Amino acid sequence: MTLAATLPDLMVAAVPLTVALALVIVLTALYNALAVARVRMRNAFSQIDVQLRRRHDLIPSLVETVRGYMEHERSTLQAVIRARAEAVSAAEGAAVDGRIAVRALAAATASLDGALRSLMARVEAYPDLKASAVMQNLQEELVSTENRVAFARQAFNDAVMRMNERVSTFPSNLVARLFGFEQAEPWQTEDHTRAVPEARTGAAR
Amino acid sequence: LNFFDHQDAARRSTRRLVVLFILSVVGVIAMLYLPIALYLVSEEAEGRGPRGRDGLPAWLDPGALAVVAGGAITLISLGALVRRVQFAGGGRAVAESLGGRWLSPSSASPAERRLLDTVEEMSIASGMPVPPVAIIEDESINAFAAGTTPANAVLGFTRGALNRLTRDELQGVVAHEFSHIAHGDMRLNIRLACAVAGVMVLVLIGRVLFHVAARAPRTRSRKGDATAGLLLVGLALVVAGSIGAFFGRILQAAVSRQREYLADASAAQYTRNPRALAAALRRIAGLPSNTLDSAAASGLNHFFFTSAASAWLATHPPIGERIRRLEGSANAIEAPMRPEGAPERTESAIGFAPQHRATTTERAVPDARTIDAVTPMLKRTLPPRLIEACREPFDAQAVLLLSAWGSTDEVRERQRDVVRANLGPAMAATVSRLRPAMSRVPEPLLLTVLDLCMPALQQLSQRQYRDFRAALGEVMRADGKVSLMEWTLRSALARRVEVRFGALGDAPGRATIAARLGDAHALLSTVAHAPANGRAREAYRRGAEWIRGLPVEPLAAERCSLDALDHALERLAELNEAGRHCVVEAVATAMSEDGAMHTREDLLLRGIADRLGVLLPSAVDSLEQHAPGAALDGKPRPR
Numbered sequence: 001m002t003l004a005a006t007l008p009d010l011m012v013a014a015v016p017l018t019v020a021l022a023l024v025i026v027l028t029a030l031y032n033a034l035a036v037a038r039v040r041m042r043n044a045f046s047q048i049d050v051q052l053r054r055r056h057d058l059i060p061s062l063v064e065t066v067r068g069y070m071e072h073e074r075s076t077l078q079a080v081i082r083a084r085a086e087a088v089s090a091a092e093g094a095a096v097d098g099r100i101a102v103r104a105l106a107a108a109t110a111s112l113d114g115a116l117r118s119l120m121a122r123v124e125a126y127p128d129l130k131a132s133a134v135m136q137n138l139q140e141e142l143v144s145t146e147n148r149v150a151f152a153r154q155a156f157n158d159a160v161m162r163m164n165e166r167v168s169t170f171p172s173n174l175v176a177r178l179f180g181f182e183q184a185e186p187w188q189t190e191d192h193t194r195a196v197p198e199a200r201t202g203a204a205r
Numbered sequence: 206l207n208f209f210d211h212q213d214a215a216r217r218s219t220r221r222l223v224v225l226f227i228l229s230v231v232g233v234i235a236m237l238y239l240p241i242a243l244y245l246v247s248e249e250a251e252g253r254g255p256r257g258r259d260g261l262p263a264w265l266d267p268g269a270l271a272v273v274a275g276g277a278i279t280l281i282s283l284g285a286l287v288r289r290v291q292f293a294g295g296g297r298a299v300a301e302s303l304g305g306r307w308l309s310p311s312s313a314s315p316a317e318r319r320l321l322d323t324v325e326e327m328s329i330a331s332g333m334p335v336p337p338v339a340i341i342e343d344e345s346i347n348a349f350a351a352g353t354t355p356a357n358a359v360l361g362f363t364r365g366a367l368n369r370l371t372r373d374e375l376q377g378v379v380a381h382e383f384s385h386i387a388h389g390d391m392r393l394n395i396r397l398a399c400a401v402a403g404v405m406v407l408v409l410i411g412r413v414l415f416h417v418a419a420r421a422p423r424t425r426s427r428k429g430d431a432t433a434g435l436l437l438v439g440l441a442l443v444v445a446g447s448i449g450a451f452f453g454r455i456l457q458a459a460v461s462r463q464r465e466y467l468a469d470a471s472a473a474q475y476t477r478n479p480r481a482l483a484a485a486l487r488r489i490a491g492l493p494s495n496t497l498d499s500a501a502a503s504g505l506n507h508f509f510f511t512s513a514a515s516a517w518l519a520t521h522p523p524i525g526e527r528i529r530r531l532e533g534s535a536n537a538i539e540a541p542m543r544p545e546g547a548p549e550r551t552e553s554a555i556g557f558a559p560q561h562r563a564t565t566t567e568r569a570v571p572d573a574r575t576i577d578a579v580t581p582m583l584k585r586t587l588p589p590r591l592i593e594a595c596r597e598p599f600d601a602q603a604v605l606l607l608s609a610w611g612s613t614d615e616v617r618e619r620q621r622d623v624v625r626a627n628l629g630p631a632m633a634a635t636v637s638r639l640r641p642a643m644s645r646v647p648e649p650l651l652l653t654v655l656d657l658c659m660p661a662l663q664q665l666s667q668r669q670y671r672d673f674r675a676a677l678g679e680v681m682r683a684d685g686k687v688s689l690m691e692w693t694l695r696s697a698l699a700r701r702v703e704v705r706f707g708a709l710g711d712a713p714g715r716a717t718i719a720a721r722l723g724d725a726h727a728l729l730s731t732v733a734h735a736p737a738n739g740r741a742r743e744a745y746r747r748g749a750e751w752i753r754g755l756p757v758e759p760l761a762a763e764r765c766s767l768d769a770l771d772h773a774l775e776r777l778a779e780l781n782e783a784g785r786h787c788v789v790e791a792v793a794t795a796m797s798e799d800g801a802m803h804t805r806e807d808l809l810l811r812g813i814a815d816r817l818g819v820l821l822p823s824a825v826d827s828l829e830q831h832a833p834g835a836a837l838d839g840k841p842r843p844r
Contacts, residue, residue: 017410021283028287032298039301047598047664050309140638144600147631151599151669158666 030175037163041184044156045100048187051149052091052109058145059084059116062138066119069129076119083108083115102187109149110189116142157186222393222456226400229452230281233404234274236445240437241269277407277445284406285399296352296359296391297337303349305339305361309596309664316367323372323379324360326580327475329653331383333820335660336360346370346489350382351391355820358386370485377472377482384471387820390464397460401453404446411442462522469527483531490524583657586650591642594635595654601661602628602673603635605698607643608651609681609691616684623683627676651690652811655697674698689805692767693812696774714779718752718787721780724773725752725788728813730760731770732792735809740799748795751787774816785817 063077070077090108094101120139129135164183167176175181242264249263261267300307308317321338328335336352339361346365352358360382370378385391418435473479521527583592594600606624611617625633646654665673677698681691718725729752733745745759777788792813796806814821 018279018283021280021287021406021410025283025287032302036298036301039304043301043307044664044666046306047309144635144638147635148597148599150631155598155664155666155669158668 026171027175030172031179034163034166034172034176034179034181037159037166038181041156041159041163042100044152044159045094045102047152048149048156049091049094051145051152052087052105055142055145055149056084056088056091058138058141062119062142065132065134065138066123066129069126070122073119073122076115076122080112080115080119083112087112100184102185106187106189153187153189160184160186222397222400222460225456226453229404229449229456230278232452233281233407233445233449234277236448237277237441238270238273240441241266241273280406280410281403283403284409285403287406288399288402289395296350296357299349299351300337300339300359300361303339303341303361305341307664308338308340309598309661319372320362320367320375320379322580323376325657327376327379327383329656331387331475331820333358333383333386335656336386337660337663338362340364340367346485348378348382350385352386353392353395354389354818355386356818358391369488371481373476373478373481374485374488376476377478378485380472380475381468381482383475384468385464388464388467388471390468393460393464397453397457401450401457404449404453407442407446408450409446411439411444411446414439414442465521465527466530469531473531479531483528486524486528486531490528583653587646587654588642591639591646591654592657594639594642595657596661598661598664599632600635600639601658602665603632603639604643604658605655605662605673605694606632606636606677606680607640608655608694609677610640610643611684613684619683620680623676623679627672627679648690649807652693652697652808655694687767689767689808689812692770693808693815696812696815699816715781716776716779716784717781718784719754721777721784722752722754724776725791726755727760727765727769727773728777728788729755729791729795731765731773732795732806732809732813733759733798734762734765735796735806736799738799744795744798747798748791751791751794770813774813778816778818780817785819789814789817789819789821 059080063081066073067077087105087108090105094105123130123135163181166172167181167183245266246264308321317340324338325335327333333355336350336355336358337360339359341347341361341363343363344365345363346369347363348366349361350358351361360379362378366375366378414435418432418439469479469482472482476482591604594604606620609620611620621633621636624636643654662670662673681687681695729745729748730741733741733748736744741759741762746757749755749757777785780788789810792810796810811821
């Protein structure tokens with residue numbers, strides 16, 4: 001019969017089997033780490049998204065408040081309204097089918113930042129407006145929302161960096177290539193002065 | 206009903222399961238050895254029996270048996286390990302593997318806000334850290350709890366559950382999931398899933414062998430022999446593995462169904478509203494199909510509120526039966542219900558009611574009155590701006606920093622500098638903005654406020670948390686001493702946040718109380734000296750009744766300090782669950798010796814319980830006494 005002859009062969013076969021299984025364990029762990037890194041990154045992005053949305057919601061009431069005082073600043077207000085519209089549509093297009101494309105959103109947000117800054121600079125010229133309770137409230141809301149955006153951006157960049165580390169370093173880069181994990185793009189801010197100091201992008205620790 | 210009883214029950218059933226599992230592994234090995242034994246017997250019958258094996262029956266070949274048993278056990282454990290690795294990330298990883306998105310309080314669509322409120326109420330009422338909540342974009346109605354301990358637990362809800370359930374129904378579902386967390390069901394589930402996965406590996410390998418054998422070229426006879434052998438072994442593996450896994454599944458499903466009934470019953474008990482949970486179930490039953498649309502869900506079935514996939518071996522009891530039991534308990538509850546306006550139980554959540562020897566941890570079970578009181582109480586006592594800040598990852602840090610804020614201008618100045626240097630001017634500004642609101646928070650409510658911050662803090666990246674923790678440490682040290690509040694805060698952070706950042710584990714250890722008597726002595730002595738009312742010895746003796754073998758006399762007051770307490774707690778954290786339970790009871794008893802629970806004592810108790818991973822409910826009813834205007838410090842808490 002064959003069995004007596006094959007038993008030693010099978011024992012030899014058990015060794016590669018065990019090795020294969022150990023390999024499966026390692027692969028699973030690597031894959032999971034990648035998948036978790038990607039989900040964390042998306043979650044971190046949705047934190048930014050939440051704050052940006054809140055900010056976009058604040059702007060119409062800001063414009064309404066300011067309009068009454070600033071008859072002569074129509075172009076500044078128009079710029080803010082336009083920039084907001086662009087930022088809103090960029091925010092909607094940023095996360096399509098699980099991929100996060102932050103570049104357009106970062107650009108739109110930066111131009112909204114610029115428009116808002118020049119509006120706020122104009123507000124300085126209207127002491128009544130500046131002193132009004134509504135305006136002060138709005139201003140505080142805007143500032144704290146901006147802080148939160150900067151902070152969420154920092155968390156997002158940290159998550160992107162972690163993800164990219166995993167995608168590009170051995171051995172998980174092999175798994176990443178196998179399952180189509182790609183490098184993600186951090187949120188680059190051109191303007192460093194306004195953000196929280198550390199929020200410059202996660203290029204370096 | 207006692208939280209620890211359930212944990213004990215869960216542990217006992219785990220032990221039974223281990224025995225059953227070992228039996229099934231033995232069965233699998235026997236089944237694998239069966240063909241070899243048959244072969245040996247047939248050889249014997251043909252007179253070609255193996256040589257020189259005196260006294261052993263013909264079918265037994267110890268060498269072959271050792272190979273089979275060793276091989277099977279190795280493969281099963283490796284398979285279980287694969288599964289274990291998948292669960293390694295704790296509850297967060299489970300939710301994330303299902304594609305969950307973490308809910309942020311600020312995202313606040315009204316439906317999401319309502320869910321988070323419900324979860325918060327339940328957490329505060331049960332003393333459990335507020336778990337992060339994930340939402341799964343799926344129209345079915347479902348929910349799950351995942352994670353191995355209350356500190357690393359997460360909850361997940363489908364979009365359908367949010368949109369289609371009323372608030373009461375949702376509360377019932379949340380309570381059900383909380384029961385899973387509190388009773389340690391998730392740990393049990395993970396172990397079971399790992400065991401079944403281990404046995405399934407045999408089936409997998411058997412199939413691989415089949416494939417290999419089927420594709421092998423059949424030219425030379427030696428190879429042909431090997432192919433036949435492979436086919437045979439493959440077949441044996443598939444059959445043995447399938448039977449093993451089948452019984453494993455049945456076991457798993459049976460246990461899971463029992464835990465579901467228990468969770469339903471507990472939810473009914475927490476909310477006193479079994480009809481709402483029954484209504485939620487009925488809503489699910491009325492749907493054409495309630496399967497979650499995710500491939501990952503089929504392996505995680507036992508985590509869910511109702512079966513997420515239509516499995517043949519149901520991990521959940523039939524919905525009709527669950528509804529029937531719930532409504533049975535509804536009738537039972539409604540009969541002896543207290544008439545509206547009748548005097549309520551007056552014992553506060555902690556403290557010792559003499560006639561009713563209820564224990565501290567027994568009251569860790571949230572009750573309906575407390576749960577419903579949480580949100581109104583918070584809204585009445587805390588400024589809305591502060592509540593909002595607690596829920597924002599950025600602002601929540603400021604709230605925590607402020608809880609350690611100094612009492613003199615000089616210290617505060619130094620603290621402000623620390624914050625500005627470490628966390629930037631924006632954080633310093635936020636701290637200043639929130640300071641007036643935070644300084645009006647009554648001290649007993651501070652821990653509740655901190656609890657509210659915990660889910661937001663989990664949104665920080667690792668680096669952000671490290672920076673924050675470093676700054677908080679410096680802020681606390683700014684006045685050169687550690688206050689009790691700071692100590693409690695540190696314990697709460699260690700238990701509730703750092704566990705999630707992987708800094709430390711919080712599973713119960715194995716040490717028995719007898720092996721930690723010295724530390725229990727130090728702890729109880731410190732607690733007894735805390736009120737400084739000259740009754741330390743009496744308080745100590747009352748507490749010592751809980752622990753056999755303690756010295757009769759407490760330590761001298763000079764030898765008690767927060768440092769000594771830290772040291773003792775570090776070692777006591779290695780206690781098993783029963784030991785932790787005893788220690789917390791002893792501490793609570795010693796504190797209530799003078800018939801009152803002071804704010805300082807409450808803080809101390811909470812810090813100790815946090816460090817030992819014991820859940821204590823917030824004393825919501827007594828906190829309400831501290832609504833603005835009520836007298837605060839030093840006064841004994843009314844009971």
